[in-house]
Amino acid sequence: MNNTTKLLVTIFIALSLCVSAAFSAEDVSSFAFKMNGHKHNMEQDFVDRAVQEWYDVAMDSFDLTSFIDSLAQEYGLTITDFYLPEDIRLAYEVDSTGVNDFQGTVVLDSLNMIAYGYGCRFDIDVLNMGLRFGGVAEFDSGQFQIDLNEPEIIEPVILVSDSGGVLCPTLAGILVAGLNDAAKQYLNELAVMFETLVSDELFVFLNPIASLGIDDPELLSAALQSFPLDMALYTEYDTNQGIVQLVEEINFLLGTTENPTAFINIEPEQVAGSRLTSGGFSFIYWSLQRGFMWHTEWDESQRVNAAFGIMDELDINGYRIETRWKNVQKKAYLGADLDPADITPDQVESFLADSEHWDTTGFANVQNILDNGFARELTPFMLLGMGLQDGLPLTENGKIIAPATPDWEPADGFVGVSGNEYLYNLKIYALATVRRFANQVDVWQAENELNAAGWTAAFPEWWRKGDLWLDADFRDRVWAILVDAIRSEDPTAQITTGLHILGFMSSLERWVDDLDIVGFNYYPNLSSALPVLGFSVGEYVWAIRRVLKGLDYPDKQVWLLETGYPGIETDDPPDSILLTDDAMYFSENRQQEYIETALTSSVENGINGFYYFNLTAPENFGSGGPELDKYLRFCGLIRRDTDEQKIALSPFANLYNRLLLKTGIVRNNKMLPQSLILHQNYPNPFNPETIINYQLPKISRVKISVFNIRGQLVQILENGVREAGYHTVRWDGCNEMGSKVVSGIYLYRIKAGEFVCTKKMALMK
Structure with a gap:
């Protein structure tokens, strides 16, 4: 070419990928x-x-x-x-x-x-x-x-x-x-x-579908059937401006898979004064527990604390957290006779006692993160059972399991397992995870982009392995396992999932009864920086609400679970830049424009929750992986190495807080702790400051003290009556006189009523 x-x-x-832009009424647009x-x-x-x-x-x-x-x-x-x-x-x-x-x-x-x-x-x-x-x-x-x-x-x-x-x-x-x-x-x-x-x-x-690289006719047909759309290009006279314009028209989610035009004459209810009820950052394991990737010397608690500290400072109070399957189940059960139907909830604890297959410290690590968040009044929702290849349990030979038919040829490092074997392990993990955190999580996300798993598994460089992902019946079985686990272990919780464009309508039709919140993922600018397509996010919200009205579910909430725009260049493009180069010039100012228009247009069209992916990202091109992932690695809002905030972060926080429905931090009974616990400080060892979290099931008089190894009092950190809930204190390594203490082992003790607990911590300089 x-x-x-x-x-x-x-x-x-x-033009073919949902073009839109803000425009001043004083200008003339051709x-x-x-x-x-x-x-x-x-x-x-x-x-x-x-x-x-x-x-x-x-x-x-x-x-x-x-x-x-x-x-x-x-x-x-x-x-x-x-x-x-x-x-x-x-x-x-x-x-x-x-x-x-x-x-x-x-x-x-x-x-x-x-x-x-x-x-x-x-x-x-x-x-x-x-x-x-x-x-x-x-x-x-x-x-x-x-x-x-x-x-x-x-x-x-x-x-x-x-x-x-x-x-x-x-x-x-x-x-x-x-x-x-x-x-x-x-x-x-x-x-x-x-x-x-x-x-x-x-x-x-x-071809908006072919631009995704789908050559298989059957996959292409399924994509078109599951996301009904129509496009046109024409010129027409604009009476307001008095000129003839070129008009690109696209209409999508026009109907069902059986009747692609069923919703043409339907409009969602108009919204006035719409506000967000939820929002923040949509973390996964790699962006929270392994966030700030360039700090190779940091441990997990430092990474989480850095992220939550920024959120706390900016008053962004919602986040998604993933209990990574691989981190709690280190070894998979395998066998031709395994059947998920044989697993009952009362067997879960006995499975977890099997240390050969399970490592419950993974649950404890997630609990520490939740406690940290609650202490800062952050509200989580939890991602459950994401079947991406890097998060699945291993066999005894160290290979990653992949749901597959006997004819599947495994990639290096993977082994095919039957659908029953995969679901058997998934069910134990799901029941155990929901049970562990049911008292602290109000919303569960079952899988992520499960509806598009057939496409991601069809290409070797993408994120899923195993040809069973191409089978809609198998995906429905995965869905049922996760939904049943949530309903049985946490019956008052709400369920959502992150729907991809590919497979959207067919999956929504099958799963809509289970969904309390219709969640979707949308990244319109990953292949081109121009035009900045934030406005199309609001149009997507409008279309989903039309679908829900057409399916007779007009009152279901809609959440954007993932979106992002790459922010690579700190400077704006030069005036002399050619269009071909400008189209790939992902600047931080354009990232800000995208986020602001995406958030504003979404709220105007009736969205309830808005989550950005992600606070931190690798900020490099990496190697391997799908081409579409290339620029996703720059969607974070923190600059690599320097930890400086990108231009968009502060405006995002300000707009988020203006659009958020402020109801105050009111936790229901399920969000209050069930027992009094003093958590291990983090980071540990530390320098110069550490955080100590504790939780109270009821109002109590609390005293937290620090002692040196000889039992001499160093500092009193907390002394007074505290409400039931999650609390945090910090120690800056100083004694009561304000002088820095020497490196070494120190003890910290909580006394709350009759409860007394002491733990060790290490100060290193």
Whole structure:
């Protein structure tokens, strides 16, 4: 593909991937995007910009000056002043014949020159030199097919004024005819070059499904069936602006898998004064327990404390936490006779006592994180049973289990297990996890993007292994195991999941009865920085609420569980940047724009929960993995190595707090601790400060003291009546006089009523 074709390729990729942008009412917009019937004028016409850049290339490769020189030699003229058309203007038209869906012209700036010859002076202006183009667009079977007609040459206007002798008017007429022929010859050459912008290579990029790299016809068919959409491209007159615009229209989630247009005439209830009821950061194991990846010397508690400290400072109080399967079950049970139906809840504790297969310190580590969060008044929801390849238990040979048929050829480091074997282990893990944290979690997320597991398992470089993920019946069995575990162990909790675009509708139809909260994941800008598509998040919320009304569930909550925009460059792009480079210029200012428009538009369209993925990310390109993951690694809001906040973090926090429905921190009985516990300090060893968490099941008088190894009092950290709940104190390594103490082992003791507990900690300098 040549560079000029790539210019429009980039544009139409953006058009076909839900384009939108904020736009000032004072400006005139020649491009508009219409999504789900809602029209949005765009700040920038990328097609116009692409055409201008194409023309700059065309001027270099096809010299208009040579035409003029040939003409001057033919007529014996001397050119003294010559001004080439530096720019090309794009204007849209409505085809009055109805043949074309879209139509427009590209017209060069005027060509001006002064010529002398035969005692005459000729002032020459060549106007209206350009091409008319038009075509039709059709969306069918996942292909957005654009057929462009052969460009038509616009008749140029040649103006020649003469002065001099009596023959000058006659010579001027001859010159007009010659200039007309030369202009048409140039335009013919230009038309051939213009056609390269819409070559057949372009059509591949106009397929929003194919852009994900799905070549399997069955998978592609399932994708289209499960996310009903329609697209169109046309020109129309905008009465408000008094101009003709190019309009890209996309409508999605129009109906069910059986009736793809069932919801066309349905609109969700209008919302006024909508506010968030939940929101924050959507962590997984790798971004919380292993966050701040560049701090290789940090332990888990330091990473968590750093993240929660930022959230506490910015008053962002919601987060997702994952109890990673692999961290609590170190070895899988295997056997042809295993059946998940044989597992009953009363067997769970006996399974956990099997230290060969289970490591319950994984639960204790999660408990420490929850206690840390509660002490800061952070509210968790928990991710359960995510089947990504790096989080699954191992066999006795150290290989990762993968649900697969006998014909599956395992990748290195993996071993196929039957569906029953996978579900047998999953059920024990799910029951145990929900039981452990039912008193502290109000919302459980069952799996993540389970509906798209067939696509992620279909490609070797993606995140799931095992061909059973391609089986919808198996995915439904996974879903049932997780839902049943939550309902049996925590019957008052709410259930959600993170639905991917792929497989959205078919899975929602099957699982909607189980869902208290419809959660979805959406990353519209991972493949292109432009346009910044935050507004499309709100349109997605609108479409989901329409679906829920059409399915007769209009009152279900909607949460965005994951979204993100890469923030790589700290500076804005230079003015001279080409569109192809600009389209991949992920700046922190654009990240801020995305987050603000995504959050605002979501709330305006009735969202209840908004979670950003993630506070920290690797901030490097890494190696291996899917191409779509390349820029996801820069969606964090903390800069690598320096720990500085990216530009977007503080505005996100401010907007979040303005849009959050403030109800105060009111914990129901299930959120109060059931016993009095003094937790191990962290970090430990520490320097210069450590945190001590404790929990009270009822109001108590509490005294927490620090002693040296000889039993001498060093400092009293807490002394007074405290409410029931989760509490935290800090020790800065100073004694009662405010002086720093020496390195060594220290004791800290809590006395609350009759309860007394003492633990050790180490100060290292």
